[in-house]
Amino acid sequence: MSAPEVPVRRQTRQRTAVLALLDELDGFRTAQDLHALLRERGDAVGLATVYRALQALVDDGLVDVLRSEDGEAAYRRCSPVHHHHLVCRSCGLTVEVADPPVERWAARVAAEHGFADVQHQLEVFGTCRSCAPGAAAQR
Amino acid sequence: MSAPEVPVRRQTRQRTAVLALLDELDGFRTAQDLHALLRERGDAVGLATVYRALQALVDDGLVDVLRSEDGEAAYRRCSPVHHHHLVCRSCGLTVEVADPPVERWAARVAAEHGFADVQHQLEVFGTCRSCAPGAAAQR
DNA sequence: CGATCGTGTGAGAATGGTTCTCATGACCAG
């Protein structure tokens, strides 16, 4: 029983690059986007490795993932505490928001219907100020 | 301007069969699942047609669609009024639930951050009574 | 330091859900 259940997570140039890039971005981005950005930037990383690095970060709770309307997965460096997202449909800008009321509500509704092992997901989508129609003309 | 903006929606055997099947099911099902069920049942429909029929029903507001964790789309006959879902992860059993408080909350939070054209999505996932561990043994 | 071991990497193939193509079939208004 001396072998760790979860293998040691090695620190590699690729994983460092992926996390560093996510730290600079403020919105949700797809794996393909991140891969392209890394390539432009010079420190290229294989696409499969980008996917693996992102999955590891999600498992470690450092990154949140959500599905865009067309089913593509999008990733974002997020705080480790439970929260929800206010996402701009146009530019991806995201604000983390908390909502205690819905936490209790979800648990209560689930219990009323006999559901266990309850989880919930709440996302709010809209158009941010910068992306509002006319925002470009105003400056 | 005599041509209708939206072409007439013809009533075909295939579209009727898809909607009739959805009316008998109480949970979210993937297009592939529905296609297989229709085939078993005898009145087969092409897979592409199943996808097109489902998309039309979604456009008409008769069917709701959500993405499972692996990105697959799942469809369910739903009421046309705004609501949220309590979904069993195991069998797909779904209960429609309303939550007035979150409606106001979403609008307020979005406004505070300058977001417009706000939409939100709230889903609760859990394990229903029938799928709870031990339920099978209990009869 | 190095040797060693096991994990990480990446190019390309494979997978699989969804959409597209296009020739053919069938609603339905007139």
Add this chain to the structure above:
DNA sequence: CTGGTCATGAGAACCATTCTCACACGATCG
């Protein structure tokens, strides 16, 4: 009834994601 649209379906195409496997390279320990 009939024509003109729209619908259908088999298969190809698409494309995000995962898998394969030979090779590279962190971490560990003497």
